[in-house]
Amino acid sequence: MRAEFPDFRPGNVLATSFTGTLSERRGDAVERIPTPQRLVDWLAVNGLAVESCTTSQLELAWELRESIHAAATAAAIQDALPASAVQVINDCSIQGRAAAILTPEGNRQWRLSSASCVEDALSVIAADAISIIASERDGKLALCASPTCQAAFFDTSQSRTRKWCDMNTCGNRQKKARFNANQRKNTRS
Numbered sequence: 001m002r003a004e005f006p007d008f009r010p011g012n013v014l015a016t017s018f019t020g021t022l023s024e025r026r027g028d029a030v031e032r033i034p035t036p037q038r039l040v041d042w043l044a045v046n047g048l049a050v051e052s053c054t055t056s057q058l059e060l061a062w063e064l065r066e067s068i069h070a071a072a073t074a075a076a077i078q079d080a081l082p083a084s085a086v087q088v089i090n091d092c093s094i095q096g097r098a099a100a101i102l103t104p105e106g107n108r109q110w111r112l113s114s115a116s117c118v119e120d121a122l123s124v125i126a127a128d129a130i131s132i133i134a135s136e137r138d139g140k141l142a143l144c145a146s147p148t149c150q151a152a153f154f155d156t157s158q159s160r161t162r163k164w165c166d167m168n169t170c171g172n173r174q175k176k177a178r179f180n181a182n183q184r185k186n187t188r189s
Contacts, residue, residue: 008032008042009166013139013154015129017046019069020151020165027148033061039118048110048121057118064092064122068129072152075133076141089126089133096123146170 009032011017021032021042033039036053039061043050053061067088071081097113098120112120131137132154139156144165151165164170 005032005034005038008045009169011153011166012156013128013132014046014125015068015132016072016151016153016165018042018125019065019072020153021065022069023151023169024148025069026150033058043118043121048112048124050112050118050121053118060092061118061122063088064126068125069152071129071133072141073143073150076143076152081133089129092119092122093126093130094123096120096126098124144170146173 009017009020009023011020023030023032033042036055036058039053039058040050067082067085070085071089073079074081074085096117096119099111100108101111103109110121110124112124132139132141137154139154140160141152142155142160142162144151144153145163146165149165149170151170153162153165155162
């Protein structure tokens with residue numbers, strides 16, 4: 001029987017979606033890629049299909065994820081980037097052999113090396129992180145307003161004032177809590 005795992009949280013930005021595989025960092029943390037096979041599943045969902053994953057590759061993925069989170073958080077609050085996080089991101093970026101290709105429909109797709117290894121996929125994620133942390137894309141890094149989440153996300157809204165990493169989880173939870181607090185306050189009045 002296959003163990004049940006939390007759903008992946010969809011996102012439009014690969015690097016911050018990857019950091020979202022560990023959510024509720026300041027509450028009861030939810031690990032969405034606890035096994036090598038779950039990393040294979042997440043990569044496939046995000047267009048980076050690999051054949052297999054070892055425990056050491058999963059550990060490398062976790063190290064990259066936490067490095068991206070640390071660097072993105074620092075960038076969001078305009079703090080100095082942690083040198084160790086920058087080193088991990090750079091190392092992962094240069095060790096892969098992925099190439100961007102153009103599909104007949106005019107979309108970018110990633111082609112990994114013939115071995116389709118995890119390191120190639122991680123290099124794509126690291127390169128995406130570099131592009132958003134270096135402010136090369138239209139948008140800005142921000143931190144989720146949920147006190148239990150605080151995830152870094154890439155805000156591409158027109159006003160750049162988005163508050164939640166994901167409206168369907170953190171945003172709804174905060175709005176529901178605020179509604180319930182107002183209901184209790186109005187009942188006592």
